[in-house]
Amino acid sequence: MISALDTLLIRKSIADVTRRKGRTLLVVLAIFIGVFGLTGINVFEFKIFDGFAFMQNRSSYPDITFIVDHLDPDVMKQFASTPGVKTIQAQMVGKFQWPTTTIGTVGMYITAFPDPQHSKLGKFELTSGHQPGPGEILLESNDTVLQPFSLNELIHLNGPTGPVQLRVAGTSRTPGLAQIKATKTAQGYMSIESLSQLLKISTPNSIAVKVKDIQAIQGTASALKQILHKHALTIEDTTIQSSIAEQFGSDFVTGFFNLVRTLAAGALIVSCFLLINTLTTLIAEQMKIIGTMKAVGGTQGTIIRGYLFTVLIYSLLGTFFGLLLGIIIGYIGALRFATIKGWDLGPFSIAPSVFLIGLLSGIALPLLAAMVPLINGTHITVREAISAYGVINDQANNRRWQRFLAEHLHWLPQTAWLGLRGIFRKRGRALMTITALALSGTTFLAAMTVKSSINEMALHLNDQFIYDVSVSSDQQAFSQPFAQLRQALSSIPNVAHIEAGTSAAINTPWGITYLQGIDSNTRVYRKSILAGHWLLPGERNVLLLDKDTLQRANLAPGARLSFSTDTGHRASWKIIGVLNDISPIVGFHGLVVTSTENVNRLVGNQEGSVNQLFIQTRDHSPASIKQTENKVQQVLQNMRLKFTVASKQEQAADDANSAMALYIIFYVAAAGVGLVGILGLYNTLTSSVLERQREIGICRSMGASSGQVARIFWLEGLALTLIAWLLSLLLGLPISYGFVTLFSQWLFPIPFAFDLWSLPLMLLVLISIGSLACFGPTVRASRVRIAETLRYE
Structure with missing residues (x-):
């Protein structure tokens, strides 16, 4: 049964939500962004997995x-x-x-x-x-x-x-x-x-x-x-059928969404910081009200329940709209992605787990985060609450910092002094604001580092191959032997050299690896050997491994590598050399090079079979290469073969587009964290303006202009931003390295490439965030009337 006090507290909670509309909007918006991002990702992932599983469901499809x-x-x-x-x-x-x-x-x-x-x-x-x-x-x-x-x-x-x-x-x-x-x-x-x-x-x-x-x-x-x-x-x-393709796609999609979800979780953490700051300020403003409630018999638990009802209203509003828009945008994004990839997602459906995760992140997490300031703020006694001034009674805690600033920053203008002094008025709130901004900066830095690392890898995917046009087949082998293919394609005027290749995907202890078969007397592959020797003609069951995979697998030349194909063939081949190369196909966990004869024997192809052709042209101009590409395509069409023909430049462009699609999504997730960081700083400065009404009034009465008053709070926000940038400098490099490591484990190996220019760019991003967050509170502070500030309680 609800008591009269509980009814009063419910009415008070509703009044707290409606009285400070700006504050309510900020908190609801922060929760909304976190729930929206996480729900959108989960819906997108569910539908993509659903469509992927349908396309890979071969239970009733021929093998x-x-x-x-x-x-x-x-x-x-x-x-x-x-x-x-x-x-x-x-x-x-x-x-x-x-x-x-x-x-x-x-x-x-x-x-x-x-x-x-x-x-x-x-x-x-x-x-x-x-x-x-x-x-x-x-x-x-x-x-x-x-x-x-x-x-x-x-x-x-x-x-x-x-x-x-x-x-x-x-x-x-x-x-x-x-x-x-x-x-x-x-x-x-x-x-x-x-x-x-x-x-x-x-x-x-x-x-x-x-x-x-x-x-x-x-x-x-x-x-x-x-x-x-x-x-x-x-x-x-x-x-x-190729079963490795199914495993490869499933692992890639799972790892990719795990990474995006990791970034999106940052928005939820920052929104919790914002909520804690908001409740801390709210409790500080209502110390006398808390004392009055305790004086009339209210217990700490009863008062906490009242404030939790306020948080619940915030959470319900943010979660409802976050779930709704997240489902819509996530589903639209999945449809768009499916259209590009040629998938059919089937009828509309949403997994129950999407709603459960949205409710937990939008309601349970804020309620849990709210307990920290509520327990700390409501344990005060009646006497302490009645005697406290509330939001201004924090000078004792800051005297040491003020004395330090007064001794070392006496040369600063008065407006700058007032702005910097405001940082330390609420140390807990400042710490969470700085942490939230630093999290926004490090998230952006991690996304930039992944971009640099992917670009570095994409630039060198086919560095060791010297060809102008490539031909590849989805079949394990072309139906015609290489000699017949070479004879048909050699009649094309611009074709100077044709070389066969045979590739396959193999299962290794560290993941799915790309197996490339190359002629032992190759003219299209640079033999970038770091140790050991190249393939000898007729040498069986031997391979060369790229240096990064060799190190990751803790192997050495002379050791044996055990692996299997998706068709059940198992082998253990000797490592005869180490290559300075990477897999030419994005997504594979390493590169294994051997002869075409070894690959054909491994997968059971007939001798002389190929599923790749590398063509070198006489005229290397783009127009001539394109013309040769079209003629190769026409010849193979007449031979009724399933194939893909592309120039090396086109492959490089496709690799760059694939890389861009990856890190653009990471940037979007980082932008979500940054947006919540803006709201957090905005909330901190807005609270500071409300708490320093008398200080503003005194400054105005002493002749301070609106611009000078605005500059006080702008400097406070800028100082918080610069401190956050310094913290980001300390945390950014290890966090970026950790994110690249996760990327390499969950998706595919990429080199760690840190761009030093990303540090000043991160500062620019944080200053932009800080400036946007400062705009509203500084304008509000500059427009406050003197009479209103002196009456503020």
């Missing part, structure tokens, strides 16, 4: 897919009885070319199931429109990234039998389709009757296979290929 010239019933029976095969399905697949107006011609797979309602593998979900009828096609919803389209629109394709025109009947989303979408290849679905007419075939031409053990997928695929060759079937295309 192996063969496209052949025709199917034999005996082949299907032998596939079904092969050890390691769990499920098989006959289907019809056609390979088409889709001329787009955005990125040129892209490939498209069109699949048709003999019995769509009872398909076991590769079944899709209809998201809009209807099932395709005669002359109609169903496109994946994220194919709009390749070419915008709408329902009932006619699209033009080039197929095996010539150009075709199809009407878009609807859109779909298919779980497990990540591997094909990563290559910018479109996916469509048709009825088997319509597709058979386009392909001029009457029976299925593809076998989809689900294996029992993904780690043994390569052995199963080899056994199935032997069956096809035994029956004299021509394999036109093969797709094999």
Whole structure:
């Protein structure tokens, strides 16, 4: 049952919220920013993970897919009885070319199931429109990234039998389709009757296979290929699942959001500082009121409950709007990101944990932080409370500092003296304000250091490679051997040299590492050997390791490195050398270099197979390289290969854009911490203006102008900012190093590159924060009337 005193305290709490509207707005805004940032990140992460998990969910998607010239019933029976095969399905697949107006011609797979309602593998979900009828096609919803389209629109394709025109009947989303979408290849679905007419075939031409053990997928695929060759079937295309890609993407997304969440937590900490300062000031102003409540029988616990109700009102307001806007912005951001990456996030959904974390950070954390000033402020006795003047009765605690300043800063102007003296009037509040500003500065410095480190890494990704155009395939190997590819591409006039490469991702004790196969007599790779020797022709089961990974793994030349591939192959190779190089692909935890023959033997490829080509041109001008790139692309299209062609300059630009996307988000998180820091300093100066009303009145009565009064509080804010900068100098370097270390552990290794120019830039940021925070309180102080200041109590 609520007592009369509790009712009175509730009414007082509401009055405290409504009476100081500016103070209420500051506290609510600080809580809002913290909850908004954390909720937005959590919603963004949840939807991205949800979409990523959908795309990687291969529980009902084929692990192996063969496209052949025709199917034999005996082949299907032998596939079904092969050890390691769990499920098989006959289907019809056609390979088409889709001329787009955005990125040129892209490939498209069109699949048709003999019995769509009872398909076991590769079944899709209809998201809009209807099932395709005669002359109609169903496109994946994220194919709009390749070419915008709408329902009932006619699209033009080039197929095996010539150009075709199809009407878009609807859109779909298919779980497990990540591997094909990563290559910018479109996916469509048709009825088997319509597709058979386009392909001029009457029976299925593809076998989809689900294996029992993904780690043994390569052995199963080899056994199935032997069956096809035994029956004299021509394999036109093969797709094999990569489990490492799934692990790699999941680890990257998790680590990235952990880093952003670490920065966003700073905003919550700074908002707690602001709340503690606010309550400390509120209690100091209401000492006599607290004494009166105790005199009429109020206990410390009852009084604390009353103030906690005030905090609860602040928290509910900030948390409600923070959750609402965080969900909206986070979801919009996830949709935008998914559109860029070609993902389909599916229907709107929010995890319950998002609300729970928002409530804990916006309500529980402020209530917990409020207990510190409330316990300290309400234990005062009735006599002490009644006799205290409140906010002015702190001179005894500051006399030592004032004497020190008076002795050493006597040459300062009076306005400067008054401004500096105000710093130490409330030492606890000043300490938290300085800490909050220093946290804002160090957060900004950490983001800048990560930017410098990523840029340093991006500048040297492909330093050791000497080529103009590269060709890479998402398949483990091109369907044609290197000799045939070299013969086809050598006819291009500007091509001077073509070299093969074979790459793979391997699991090592320290993470997923990039395995690069290179010709032992390479002309496209600089042999930057720091120790040991280069690959000898025919040398088996040996490798070279980059120096940073070697140090991190605590290995040395002569030792053996044990690793495994995503297809279940395990190996232990000897380290014969150390390289001054890094992984050419962002995100991998190191670089392992060996011969192309070693890689092919490891993953089970046929001798001479490649999945990379490095092309050197005669004319190195950008225009000539671009022209050569287009011709290479056309030749490989005619050979019906899945590939990506890019110049070295284009790859460098893509690396720079990827790096920019990373540290821009870190800057946004740091800006959130800085904004709460502005609110904290603004609140401190506003409280100082309210507490020093009589001092302002005396200064005005002695002839001080509005500008001089404003300068007092501006100097106070600037002094707090400079002290925070000095603290940031002490904390910035170790915190930045720690953040780069976390980045290297959670995402991928980057060198620690600290830019000395970031220190004065951090000072500029803090001065900007301080100036913005000082503007409102100084204007308010300069406009106070003398009569009002002398009446203030």
